[in-house]
Amino acid sequence: MIRTAALAVAVLALAACGGTPSDSQADADKAAADRAAEQAAAKKQKTVFDDQLKALDKAKGVEKQLQDDKEKRDEELQKQENGG
Known part of the structure; x- marks a missing residue:
């Protein structure tokens, strides 16, 4: 490097x-x-941190997916509350 x-x-x-x-x-x-x-x-x-970095990347991916799902649920609830 x-x-x-x-x-x-x-x-x-x-x-x-x-x-x-x-x-x-x-x-x-x-x-x-x-x-x-x-x-x-x-x-x-290859470094000693590769496994930890992969785990962090995977966690970020899971976090993004969970956040997207939450936003989708929030939008659906908002539509239902507004007479949808």
Whole structure:
């Protein structure tokens, strides 16, 4: 992760050192930075927190589903109270 960030900073610093870049050079630099970011995401190292992060994501999903269901019930009750 730190290596990827350092690489991205180095690429951006080198790109900033040049004169006025042409559009093709700017596109090439952006593509290189995008490839570096994609490679970093693909090579994500497993950490001791992965299981906890997965559990948090799952809990957030369940919480959203419960909140959506509650809002639906509230809307139905509101319709019934208003003479629906």
